[in-house]
Amino acid sequence: MASPSSEATQPADVALPLGRPERRSWTARVGDYVGFAPAIVLFGLFFLVPLGLIVCYSFWQTVDYNVVHNWTVDNYRYFFSVPTYVRTVWATIWVSVVATLLTLAVAFPFAYWLARYVPRRYQKILLVLVILPFWTSYLLRVYSWLNILGPEGAMNRFLQWTGVTDQPVSFFLYDRPAVILVLVYLYFPFAALTLYASLERFDWNQFRAAMDLGATPATAVRRILLPQIRPGLTTAVIFVFIPILGEYLTPQLVGGARGVMIGNLIVNFFQGAQYTRGAAAALLIAALIVLLLTLFRRSLEVEDPYGT
Amino acid sequence: MWCYWRGQKERRQTQLTSIDERLFAERMSRGRVLRLGALGAVGYIASACGGSSSSSSGSGSATGKSDHPVTLNWLTWSDHYANDQLAAVKGKTNEQGRPQLFSDNADAYLKIKQTGSQFDIVSGDALWVPKYHKDGLTESFDLSSLPVSSQLYSIARDFSFWKDGSNYMGYPFSWSTVQIYYNPKFVKTVPDSWHALLDKKYAGKISLENIPTDMMAIAGRATGAKEPYSMTTAEIADAKAWLKQFKPNVLKLASQNNEVVRALADGSAWIGITNLGTDDRVKDAGGPVVKPAYPKEGTIGFIDSEQMVNASKNKDAFARFVNAMEQAPYIAQNFITNGRPLFNEKSYKMLVDQGHGDRAQRLLYNQPQKALEMTLKGPSGNEQAYTDAFNEVFGA
Numbered sequence: 001m002a003s004p005s006s007e008a009t010q011p012a013d014v015a016l017p018l019g020r021p022e023r024r025s026w027t028a029r030v031g032d033y034v035g036f037a038p039a040i041v042l043f044g045l046f047f048l049v050p051l052g053l054i055v056c057y058s059f060w061q062t063v064d065y066n067v068v069h070n071w072t073v074d075n076y077r078y079f080f081s082v083p084t085y086v087r088t089v090w091a092t093i094w095v096s097v098v099a100t101l102l103t104l105a106v107a108f109p110f111a112y113w114l115a116r117y118v119p120r121r122y123q124k125i126l127l128v129l130v131i132l133p134f135w136t137s138y139l140l141r142v143y144s145w146l147n148i149l150g151p152e153g154a155m156n157r158f159l160q161w162t163g164v165t166d167q168p169v170s171f172f173l174y175d176r177p178a179v180i181l182v183l184v185y186l187y188f189p190f191a192a193l194t195l196y197a198s199l200e201r202f203d204w205n206q207f208r209a210a211m212d213l214g215a216t217p218a219t220a221v222r223r224i225l226l227p228q229i230r231p232g233l234t235t236a237v238i239f240v241f242i243p244i245l246g247e248y249l250t251p252q253l254v255g256g257a258r259g260v261m262i263g264n265l266i267v268n269f270f271q272g273a274q275y276t277r278g279a280a281a282a283l284l285i286a287a288l289i290v291l292l293l294t295l296f297r298r299s300l301e302v303e304d305p306y307g308t
Numbered sequence: 309m310w311c312y313w314r315g316q317k318e319r320r321q322t323q324l325t326s327i328d329e330r331l332f333a334e335r336m337s338r339g340r341v342l343r344l345g346a347l348g349a350v351g352y353i354a355s356a357c358g359g360s361s362s363s364s365s366g367s368g369s370a371t372g373k374s375d376h377p378v379t380l381n382w383l384t385w386s387d388h389y390a391n392d393q394l395a396a397v398k399g400k401t402n403e404q405g406r407p408q409l410f411s412d413n414a415d416a417y418l419k420i421k422q423t424g425s426q427f428d429i430v431s432g433d434a435l436w437v438p439k440y441h442k443d444g445l446t447e448s449f450d451l452s453s454l455p456v457s458s459q460l461y462s463i464a465r466d467f468s469f470w471k472d473g474s475n476y477m478g479y480p481f482s483w484s485t486v487q488i489y490y491n492p493k494f495v496k497t498v499p500d501s502w503h504a505l506l507d508k509k510y511a512g513k514i515s516l517e518n519i520p521t522d523m524m525a526i527a528g529r530a531t532g533a534k535e536p537y538s539m540t541t542a543e544i545a546d547a548k549a550w551l552k553q554f555k556p557n558v559l560k561l562a563s564q565n566n567e568v569v570r571a572l573a574d575g576s577a578w579i580g581i582t583n584l585g586t587d588d589r590v591k592d593a594g595g596p597v598v599k600p601a602y603p604k605e606g607t608i609g610f611i612d613s614e615q616m617v618n619a620s621k622n623k624d625a626f627a628r629f630v631n632a633m634e635q636a637p638y639i640a641q642n643f644i645t646n647g648r649p650l651f652n653e654k655s656y657k658m659l660v661d662q663g664h665g666d667r668a669q670r671l672l673y674n675q676p677q678k679a680l681e682m683t684l685k686g687p688s689g690n691e692q693a694y695t696d697a698f699n700e701v702f703g704a
Contacts, residue, residue, distance in 0.1 A: 062692055065417055078696070084703035091704035151574045170576055174512070174559055252518070253567070257558040257702065265699045272520050272695035273414035 057279035065273050075280035085265065085281070089288075092261040095176060095251075096244040099183040103240050104233070106184060107191035114192075115199035127196070130189050138186070142253050145182045149173045149254070174256025182250050190239040198232025234296050242289050368624030370454045370631040374402035378625045382407045383416050384431040387646040388481060388612070389633065397632045403625050405429075405633070411563075412519055414691055420445050420617060428620040429629070432478060434611040435537070435686025437470055441477045446615040447623065448475035454627055456634045461676045464651035469684075470613070478613025479630050480651040482642075483679040484583040485609040485672075486522065488601040489590070494578040502530035502603045505579065506550075510557045515568045515577035518561035520698035521688050522608060526581065527551045529605050529683060536608065538689035548697040555701055572598055584671050585647025609682035640664075649673040 058075055061068045079085050114123055133141055148154045151168035159165045172178060202225065210220040226233070248263030255261070262285060269278030382389075384407050398404045408427075410416040413436045420430050420440070432440055440446040451457045451465060457479070464480040471477075488499050494513070499505060505514060516523065521537070527547035528536035539547060559577050562568045569586060571577035573595025580586060580598070590598050616626045639655035644664065649672050659668045672678050688694045 065414060065421070065687065065691060067418075082696075082700055084700045088704040146570070151576050168575070170512075173576065249563075252561075252563050256512075256560040257555060258512075260702060260704050265703055268518070268520050268695055268699050268702075271412045271415055271518075272691055272698075273412075273418040274692055274695045275418065277692065277695070 054279045054283060057276050058283050059280075060276045062274050062276045067275055075277050076284070078277065079281055079284060085262070088260060088262045088265055089285075091176075092245060092263070095180060095183070095261060096241050099180045099187070099244050100237055100241040102180065102184045103187050103191045104195075104236060107188055107195055107236065111192050111195035111199050114196055115202070116204065127193070130192050133189065139249065141186060142182060142250050145178070145185070145254055146173070149178055149181075173254060175258045176255065179251050179255040179259045179261070182254050183244055183247065186250065187240040187244065191236040194236040194239055195229070195232055198229035198235075202228060238293065238296055242292065245285060245289060368627050370456075370627035372628065373400065374625060374628065376402070378403045378622050380405050380428040380622055380625055380629055381426060382429040382431075383410055383419060383427045384429070384614075385409065385612070387642070387648075388431055388614075390638075390641065390645070393633065393638050393641075397629065401625075401628050401632050403629045403632075405629060412521065413685065414521065414687070417445070417687070425617070425619040425621050427617050428622045429626065430615050430617055431481070432613055432615050433686070434609075434684035435469060437478045437613055437615060439687045440615055441472060445618055446477065447618045448472035448477045449616060449627065450474065451476035451479070454479070454631045454634075456631045459634070459636050459639075459652050459654035461651055461653045463676050463680075467611070467680075478615040479634065481612040481614060481634075482646075482648055482650040483609065483611040483676070484585070484648040485602075485607050485678070485682050486526070486581060486583060487607050488603060489572065489580045489582055489586045489598045490601055491572065491575070491578045491596055491598050493596060498599075499579065499601050500604055502526065502550075502605055504603075505557060505581075506553050508556075510579060512557065512559045513578040514554075514557045514581065515560045515562055515571040515579070516558070516581035517565060517568060518563055520695050521691065522685065523551065524548075524688075524694040524698055525608050525683065525685075527554070529603070529607060532605070535689075536683050537686045539694075541690075541693070544690070544693050544697055548701060551698070551701040558702075561702065569593055569595075572596075583648050588647045588667065588671075607682055608685060609679065610685045611679050643668065643673065647671060649676070649679075651676060 057067065059071050059073065061070050061072055061074065114126055118126060146153070149172040150156070151170055153172075155172055156165075156168040159169065160167070206224050206228075207220050210224045211217065215223065246263050247261055248267050251259045251261045251264055252267075262281070266278050266281045266285070269275070269281060380403055382405050386407075386409055389405065389407055394405045394407075410419065413433050416430055416432065417436065417440065420427060421443070430440070430446065432446075437446075441448060457465060460480060465476070467480070470480075488505070490499055495510075497504070524539070524544070524547050525536035527550045528539050528543060531543070531546040531550050533539045533543040533547065560567065560571060562571070565582060565586075566589075568577070568580045568582045569589045570593065572580045572586070572590045573593035575596065584600075587598050587600060590596070614630055616623055620626070634652065636652055636654035636658055639650050639652040640658045640662070643650055643655065643659060647667075649668075656668055656673050659665060659673070668674065
């Protein structure tokens, strides 16, 4: 492929072929796209087709354990007509927002410290430690919190050892705070790595220059650092917030009856063979995610800090 | 020929007697049970040439070894097999069971319905079995053609709801009631009624499995529904109202039974609604003594079976595989591991001989007729209404 500079240096008197452009055979034209075939097959068969099926299911009915192909919007109407589902969606969004903010609040200082103050040779070691939990299964990581937060867990033992309580307390587990805590733990690596990647590329001289010109550290962070790492922040939010919206295992294991999220109700539909109801609920959540991604997309664009 | 067959039969009996004697003499261990189970299977294989074991319904020979390796896809629950048992059976029959787990009967039913011949065997509960059969998803077989069926309690060979003329719709495996287990340290009055669980002093202290249909059926039992799995709209409304009152007392809707056991063991739950044998499992988990209570309104329960999938391409392998898997030594080990009654009487006798009699009797292993006194699990007349009602109660 010719670069603009090479085109500029091309002699003006080079004769270009005249007449109609050469007509390429259809096999040659198809050949141009052969490289895309695996991606098209993968995307088509394993994403678009299943998605299309889910869409169809959401407009069908289940009668006596049979999926009947009667087109209807009843599943959607049902979802919006029952306050429990709407409440559960709001509760899910609330949990996702709080967990995302807390994750960023923990991950940002860590990534900032890592990128700015830790010598480069130690950064890699610390980054490996950040991703170390991925070496164990998701399920085990959640289960481990039952041991930490449970009546006989580390937290209770510590409280009893320090004399704060004389017997185990049960409020650490089986409620929303436990769900949020575990979600923060689970998604911290995603946020930390994404933010680190942004901060690591940041030109700290700009930060120093701002402070030389009289900005306080907080102002320098707000006006110099944050605008430039906004794509990293947005990506971190996407990586954390959106998967949490679809979580069902963590609330199932540590949330108890008070920590239910919408994913749990969707699982109940599928468990009870109510595939059509489940498909409609799942698609509504997917639609919410697409909407949020569209909103986030704008934040991924960065203004030129120098205004050139 | 007759003499040869008799010789084989006697040899088989000698081998089985040998198994019994060894079990008399030695304490049962998993490895030993597997070896003995394999020996038992060999015994039956040895009798193959004399046995008239081929099924009239296409389930194939119940003994011998398959000519070529067969993989049987088995939609089942995790307590129906052990991995080393599968390996041993493969060694003896050339048939590899490949289990895929499911959580609820409705889920398994729809999977079989939608996947056609992807599965060869499906486990099913009590009244789900005739549902599978009626809808043409499974095929009945001649139970007596499986030599291992002679090890079953006679009552298990005679469930009227599993009969299809002279054939049987599934091979009987295990059963259990679902009852209340309570920690007497915290629960001073025996909760002998489902309504006792609504007491506010149990707020956030009850754990149970997250199976919407069964919970609705229990609520139906509590509110006097005539058929808890086929409630009318009014009965569903009553059951839902009962669940609403019950919800504040629920600590956790567990995805697996072991989570209920864990909650009882670590003291976070005082009461569990769960299967027989939970007291032992809690004890094994280092937990406190928990006691069973049987609600006076009655309860629900399961009778598990193994069914032959109609669309299976390996129907010929079904009988041989089941015959090998269901041998008494394996079943005895299964009882020790999972602690709920099964239908293999020979295995019960082995357990008694091995010193597990008290536990087996406490868990009603010797009273299979009790299985018919509970409300049997089955398909709901209106599953959608059941799931909707459950979700509407347990949503946020």
